[in-house]
Amino acid sequence: MNEYRATNPAADLLAPGAAAPDFDLPATPDGNNLRLSTLRGKPVVLVFYPADWSPVCTDQLSLYNELMPEWQRFNAELLGISVDSIWSHKAWAKEKKLRFPLLADFEPKGAVSRAYGAYDEASGMSERALFVVDHDGKISWSYLSPINVNPGADGILAALESLASPVAR
């Protein structure tokens, strides 16, 4: 399995058409969790990323932060997910002024990332992977980026556009 993954890391990334595995992850240090299924009815963008504080993740998530009006235009929720603790998320989000939730796939470590086929066993971190989940909780688009490459936002926007006509501005 691991050997195969090394040559084709996208092999077990959940593909379009699959049901998005539900999860219930800590979203804030004071005990608030976020459950994916409560967002049913609107598109959800899941952004798995390796680590808070790392340079590529900072660039990538700052770009998504700059695009908040676009996500709102599609009535979409964007969620960041990594194995960092909720306290690291809190400090990083404050430092970088991130305005969307960061979820802690911390305990059991990486369980949600694994369920999406977006966990790198070797490094013990989430992969840099993107998913668009449709109104019914089905994956409509997924993308695995090389770990050191910021995938940008074009693929996400194209996927949201193809999902439905955007909410009137």
Place this chain on the structure above:
Amino acid sequence: MSPRQSYHAPRLTLPAGARDHIRGPIDARVTLLEYGDYECPFCGAAYPVVKQLEELMPTDLRFAFRHFPITTLHPHAELAAEAAEVAGSQRRFWQMHDWIYEHQDTLEPGDLRRAAGTLGLDLGQYDADVESHRFAPHIREDFISGVRSGVNGTPTFFINGVRHDGDYELETLVDAVRTALLAGAR
């Protein structure tokens, strides 16, 4: 890197045209377009390289600039972009653009306004345009056009509409522009 598919560099979805700030010969065979952020240190490092490149290729190359401010990381970038656009509406875009990249450490509102005065802008109009964010929609249009063209950070260059994925050392850019010239000559 995933071996799933062959790689194609992203293309510019909004071609360089009348809406853009472009300098250099109108009939140049190569257009170098940069998406840049005025407070980004990497863009600051690329600035003199682009100038050298323009000096090396005065007839074949023209240069266009679009805004790609990441405002949370660079809190001065948006106002600087607006200041450059105001200057552009008074036919001094490139003077302000150059001033900003030569003064990246001093981009407070008062600094930009003083620069506007030094460049001979109508300061009453400058104040009104900054106050009303007259050019914010244009800057946002630049930004979104970049996002849709595969820009994920700054600086990102496009050469004749194709994203340049190499570094921005002078030699690299000279090679890339020459390659585009050859491709165009075929």
